[in-house]
Amino acid sequence: MARLLFACLLLLLLVLFRTSNCMGTNRCGNRTLSYPFSLDSDQLNFGDPLYTLHCEKNTSTVLYLDSRKYYVQAINYSNLTIRVVDAGVKENDCSSLPDFSLTYARLGNSRSAYTWLTTASSDNAIYPYTWFQYKKTGPEWHKWFPKYKPLPLSQMMIFINCANPVNSPLYLDTGACLNGVKYSNVSLSIHSYVNVGGMKASDLMETCSLERMTLLPVKDYKNMFFKEIHSLLEYGFELSWHSSSCGSCSTICYIDDSYRTHCIGGQY
Numbered sequence: 583m584a585r586l587l588f589a590c591l592l593l594l595l596l597v598l599f600r601t602s603n604c605m606g607t608n609r610c611g612n613r614t615l616s617y618p619f620s621l622d623s624d625q626l627n628f629g630d631p632l633y634t635l636h637c638e639k640n641t642s643t644v645l646y647l648d649s650r651k652y653y654v655q656a657i658n659y660s661n662l663t664i665r666v667v668d669a670g671v672k673e674n675d676c677s678s679l680p681d682f683s684l685t686y687a688r689l690g691n692s693r694s695a696y697t698w699l700t701t702a703s704s705d706n707a708i709y710p711y712t713w714f715q716y717k718k719t720g721p722e723w724h725k726w727f728p729k730y731k732p733l734p735l736s737q738m739m740i741f742i743n744c745a746n747p748v749n750s751p752l753y754l755d756t757g758a759c760l761n762g763v764k765y766s767n768v769s770l771s772i773h774s775y776v777n778v779g780g781m782k783a784s785d786l787m788e789t790c791s792l793e794r795m796t797l798l799p800v801k802d803y804k805n806m807f808f809k810e811i812h813s814l815l816e817y818g819f820e821l822s823w824h825s826s827s828c829g830s831c832s833t834i835c836y837i838d839d840s841y842r843t844h845c846i847g848g849q850y
């Protein structure tokens with residue numbers, strides 16, 4: 583009995599510490615993190631270890647994806663999204679490039695997003711963050727057959743360097759932003775382009791090479807200049823962390839109108 587009482591007291595103290603923010607470690611600057619997010623500096627970590635963030639100089643919240651650095655711009659706990667910017671992308675500097683290549687494959691696809699590691703060492707989802715959400719599209723008449731469809735939150739952007747000028751609607755010239763700036767020492771004759779909206783491997787012209795890939799918000803990028811596209815790179819792209827509330831769903835986990843997650847067929 584005494585032991586139980588002691589345990590209860592301890593728990594109460596912990597809760598008090600949390601709410602009174604004595605530890606102060608679920609805060610980064612003016613951002614307060616809630617479950618499933620927590621900071622790696624937090625001693626009393628109640629978050630999901632898959633959603634641990636880092637606080638830099640008490641100003642910037644950082645998400646590391648494969649030890650690659652992304653600055654957190656916003657977290658929405660209602661629609662289960664996080665908006666991040668590659669650490670290499672600087673504000674008002676259209677010659678700044680993402681430091682890293684990030685592809686859809688790294689963030690799961692519709693078939694493998696809810697596959698679970700079955701090895702003894704880990705019981706965690708492979709993809710804590712995805713570039714899409716499955717949204718409910720109609721009334722549910724059976725838990726095995728709900729109506730849903732994948733809704734992309736972000737889309738692919740490709741940086742391409744070419745030895746010769748290219749004239750194609752798929753290739754948007756980066757103009758003065760990247761041409762002759764970044765690569766002036768490498769070769770004076772490199773032409774720098776971007777593609778948003780996708781291209782096939784066969785669309786890559788002969789003297790061109792794929793430089794880097796990253797994600798952008800879903801938008802219509804037709805008739806946009808590179809500078810405008812770059813400002814959207816600075817705004818950041820959205821990822822979904824809804825997997826955190828999907829439990830051990832091994833089928834498809836979709837989101838209903840009130841942003842609650844459901845596992846098709848229920849959980850195992």
Ligand SMILES: *[C@@H]1O[C@H](CO)[C@@H](O)[C@H](O)[C@H]1NC(C)=O
Binds near residue numbers: 606610611612640
């Ligand atoms: C971090 O910044 C916030 C807001 O600027 C401030 O209230 C807090 O005291 C700072 N924390 C530390 C540990 O410096």
Ligand SMILES: *[C@@H]1O[C@H](CO)[C@@H](O)[C@H](O)[C@H]1NC(C)=O
Binds near residue numbers: 612613614
């Ligand atoms: C924190 O402060 C910055 C600058 O003052 C502001 O732009 C941002 O929206 C604030 N973030 C939050 C989560 O309140």
Ligand SMILES: *[C@@H]1O[C@H](CO)[C@@H](O)[C@H](O)[C@H]1NC(C)=O
Binds near residue numbers: 658659660661
């Ligand atoms: C979060 O997302 C919901 C739904 O999209 C929206 O209504 C709400 O205003 C957002 N919250 C913030 C803080 O932006």
Ligand SMILES: *[C@@H]1O[C@H](CO)[C@@H](O)[C@H](O)[C@H]1NC(C)=O
Binds near residue numbers: 656657658661663820
């Ligand atoms: C989530 O909410 C943010 C605002 O906080 C909004 O910009 C974004 O479009 C919303 N995303 C989804 C998928 O609802």
Ligand SMILES: *[C@@H]1O[C@H](CO)[C@@H](O)[C@H](O)[C@H]1NC(C)=O
Binds near residue numbers: 767
């Ligand atoms: C590139 O060129 C600039 C200016 O000519 C020079 O300062 C810089 O050291 C060069 N960088 C490399 C890696 O050669």
